[in-house]
Amino acid sequence: MKHYKITLSSDDVPTQWYNINADLPVELPMPKNSEGKDQIASLQKAFTKAGLEQEFSQERYIKIPNEVRELYMKMGRPSPLFRATNLEEYLNTPAKIYYKREDTSPTGSHKLNSAIPQAYFAKKEGVERLTTETGAGQWGTALSLACNLLDLDCTVYMVRVSFDQKPDRKNIMNIYNGNVYASPSENTEIGRQILAENPDHPGSLGVAISEAMEEALANDEVKYTLGSVLNQVMLHQTV
Structure with missing residues (x-):
């Protein structure tokens, strides 16, 4: 009998994240800016201490805080695992192919897996507000929730x-109490500069990142978060 769907109980949510940094053949170098100088000081102002520790950690397993694990469960984890039998037949392969259903999340994607711990660590460190950028809106929705x-x-x-x-997408973020601004905006220096040159600028992820980062660097109670690219984001997805 073929098993098309595998579901686990809430107790089966992992208690640790798996850190692939530990599998790299060399230790990760410290970040540099465009001039080749050490950038860790500016990163410490923009990111949480816990986030940076995870970013460069070489530990293979990192404990998931109980509060984060509880929120994972409340938000629907473990998500179901499905077997792609039609794809197996199409490929005429003896392999068994499975895929993880991350769209069952209340935000519709896997991004909540990282948004929850990033917000949790920020709260623990006394941060009052998080800033971020979003393109289509999935990461912004996840962080808002x-x-x-x-x-x-x-x-x-x-x-x-x-x-x-x-x-x-904007409406959903607003429902979760997220404050959403079209980027470039009048909120930041970089946004105002871009709009002065081109009032009809369509925006880009680079511009939105610059605006969110500017806010974090200018305010001690604000930290910046990112939903992709970073090692810590990849770490959180191993849940």
């Missing part, structure tokens, strides 16, 4: 063209 769960303010800079094309 995570901040709502942990009683943090959330500011999202959404690429202007997506902001205009996807009003429903």
Whole structure:
């Protein structure tokens, strides 16, 4: 008999994340800026201490805090595992192919897996507000919900063209108490500079990142978060 779906109980949510940094043949170098100078000082101002520790950690297993694990369960983990039998037949392969259903999350994607711990560690460190960028809106939605769960303010800079094309995404973030701004915006120096040169600028992820980062660097009670690229994000996805 073929098993098309595998479901686990809440007790089966992992208690540790798996850190692939430990599998690398060499230790990760410290970050440098465009001039080749050490950038760790500016990163410490923008990111949480826990986030940076995870970013460069060489430990293979990192404990998931009980509060984060509890929120994972409340948000629907473990998610179901499905067997792709039609794909197996199409490929005519003896391999058994499975895929993880991350779309069952209340935000519709895997991104909540990292938004929750990033918001949790920020709250533990006394941060009052998180800033971030979002393109299509999935990461902004996930962080808005995570901040709502942990009683943090959330500011999202959404690429202007997506902001205009996807009003429903903005509405969902607002429902989760996220404050969403079309980027470039008048909120930041970089946003104002870009709008002065081109009032109809469509925006980009680079611009939105710059705006969110500027806010974090200018305010001691604010930290910046990112939903991709970082090692810590990859770590959180191993749940």
